């Protein structure tokens with residue numbers, strides 16, 4: 087019998103709000119360091135009071151939904167387990183230093199700035215990928231970038247990134263109730279394995295194949311997930327998956343599609359369809375698109391200006407639901423929270 091903790095949802099929400107305030111404080115500190123180092127004060131649309139109020143209302147709603155999902159048993163409380171605090175605070179000065187490098191790159195509009203370590207990997211990777219996404223140091227191609235990545239994303243989203251990632255889990259649980267016994271999932275573009283952790287906590291008995299193009303990120307995912315079993319790690323591309331057809335029960339990704347050109351987005355959906363079993367589920371979490379919200383139009387326009395995201399504008403204008411339907415996915419369901427949406431669709435059985 088599941089033990090009910092009194093006020094569990096309120097305690098959970100209180101913790102998540104405090105965590106969010108912590109990352110928001112780090113977010114507000116970074117422009118100060120940026121100003122001190124570059125002498126430039128950025129005009130930030132996001133700092134207009136009306137927009138801040140709306141964004142924080144949506145953030146609150148997302149964290150509340152996340153707490154309710156835990157209460158409902160979609161995933162366990164363990165998803166909120168904080169990382170080692172000493173490690174967290176040791177990383178922060180590195181993030182400030184990196185903020186300086188990012189600001190310089192942003193100022194110079196320099197999106198191809200790689201050191202020897204990154205150059206080593208670069209030559210074998212697709213052209214669209216050979217860039218400093220978000221102006222981040224090393225792109226996705228150094229150990230340091232992989233070490234800082236999750237923390238930087240939480241700062242960017244004021245501590246809501248994890249809850250946005252988890253939006254997809256209830257949609258999958260409703261489709262595959264239980265612990266995942268006998269199921270084989272494929273996580274495409276898993277990065278450092280943040281959503282993989284949450285998926286394993288929700289489906290402890292599922293096998294998950296963890297795939298990414300970046301060797302350093304995949305290596306980091308392997309370190310981060312060493313306490314879980316039934317995981318395989320594969321380096322590969324979403325648009326050319328190194329697997330036979332009809333292998334997986336669920337193929338999903340998080341924060342991938344907005345970083346791909348339209349044609350590669352189409353190929354990645356087609357590849358997901360190919361490697362799924364009939365009746366299997368395809369899904370993703372990513373940024374909301376134009377059709378999903380009017381309130382965040384300003385953010386959808388500002389994001390690719392502040393952060394190097396050359397395919398984002400096109401992404402926002404081409405609804406992913408359309409790509410899924412075109413590929414033949416059916417029974418499309420979605421959920422939305424803060425700046426993200428989760429979408430799933432089923433590969434029909436052939437008659």
Ligand SMILES: C[S@@+](CC[C@H](N)C(=O)[O-])C[C@H]1O[C@@H](n2cnc3c(N)ncnc32)[C@H](O)[C@@H]1O
Pocket residue numbers: 215226251274275276277278279280281297298299300303322323324325339340341342345
């Ligand atoms: C924004 S990060 C998201 C990482 C992770 N899913 C998360 O939730 O934090 C994008 C990831 O997609 C990977 N990626 C980009 N293009 C890819 C492709 N064509 N095939 C596989 N991985 C790709 C990058 O290496 C990076 O790890």
